[in-house]
Amino acid sequence: MNESRVLSGMRPTGRLHLGHYHGVLQNWLALQNEYDSYFFVADYHALTTHYADKIDLESNVMEMVVDWLAAGINPKTTTIFVQSKVPEHAELHLLLSMSTPLRWLERIPSYKDQQFKLKTKDLSTYGFLGYPLLQSADILIYKAHLVPIGEDQMPHVELTREVARRFNYIYGREAGFEEKAEVAISKMGKKQAKSYRSLRKTYQEMGNGEALIKAKALLQQQQNLTLSDQERLSGYIEGGGKIILPEPEALLTKAAKMPGLDGQKMSKSYKNTISLRDTEPEIENKIKRMPTDPARVKITDPGNPEKCPVWQLHQVYSDKMTCDWVVAGCSSAKIGCVECKQPVIKAIKSELAPMQECVAKYQSDPELVKQIIFEGSKKARNVAKETMAEVREAMKIGY
Ligand code: TRP
Ligand code: SF4
Secondary structure (H helix, E strand, O other), rough: OOOOEEEEOOOOOOEEHHHHHHHHHHHHHHHHHEEEEEEEEEEEEHHHHOOOOOOOOOHHHHHHHHHHHHOOOOOOEEEEEHHOOOOOHHHHHHHHHHOHHHHHOOOHHHHHHHHHHHHOOOOOOOOOHHHHHHHHHHHHOOOOOOEEEHHHHHHHHHHHHHHHHHHHHHHHHOOOHHHHHHHHHOOOHHHHHHHHHHHHHHHHOOOOHHHHHHHHHHHHHOOOOOHHHHHHHHHHOOOOOOOOOOOEEEOOOOOOOOOOOOOHHHHOOOOOOOOOOOHHHHHHHHOOOOOOOOOOOOOOOEEEEEEEEHHHHHHOOHHHHHHHHHHHHHHHHOOOHHHHHHHHHHHHHHHHHHHHHHHHHOOOOHHEEEEEEEEHHHHHHHHOOOOHHHHHHHHHOOO
């Protein structure tokens, strides 16, 4: 497994649908096998927009985590946790707020967009303005390397990088930095120290990015160095001070636009979803009621799959042979829409059946789910506490 840490969060919206599964969860499933993964329920984030709504956060959290588990997120290898159970997120948010210029937050597109879209809510609040910074704290507190997100979240990861850079610039300049860095190099042993120095020189003289990557990899392998020394030497390569909060990279999830029942993107607000927990009759009914190419009034009228939302589902679920069958049959009126929908119904049923078996298992044992959240949150909190100790130290409130 790769040492790199992946972190992502989801707001607690309760039960998930196929759009979440194809858009986010499948991506998480692939990542959890490759990286040290942290996935969390962003319940503080929910309050930034729903602070006045009486939503049952606890049940939304539980239902969503059940769906994660049923989809295959593995609590044995992946850290699953709830944001508010790691209150250090709030502390880091506060401390980062000290050095974050207001204009950095005001210019984030979602700030104005959401205020406009959610007109019924008063979002001219301190919490809502600060929510991207809370997201920065979520990421930085775990020193995450990779943050899988959708396009809309890109500005938040950009902000996080700027916030980290500024933090390191202001607080990473400890007294005697160079001397401490030199002492740390001498702990590496002759040969390793020599490679470090030469990589640092190459990077500093020629801005060679590969040298930077190699030097950082070299540092990661050093058993004789404390984490603090590793960070010092990592900062020493780039010339500045100690890197306390490393800058994360966004891992853009390609917009797997799962079509909804009406051909628009699947979303609760469009009421066009198939829930991961829909029963077989519900799935059948929903697909049967789906609109098709309006040109196909009678079964003998030929149609055009490009004008049909069912075709979009075939593109998600069907193999090439089935897709060819649809195109040929639709445009020559050799198949009817009812027939055309059958393979989709079958595919969705067989995709959901194993998940639903798993849901049943967790639903009958809510204590098990609570235990998983408890353990994951404890583990996450230990990592968060370590970062906070360094942050407090750097900000001179570690006393
Ligand atoms: N803001 C994200 C969303 O609305 C959720 C989120 C919160 C998140 N904190 C995060 C995602 C940290 C990635 C990393 O979808
Ligand atoms: Fe849509 Fe299939 Fe009917 Fe063509 S045959 S209109 S693709 S459902």
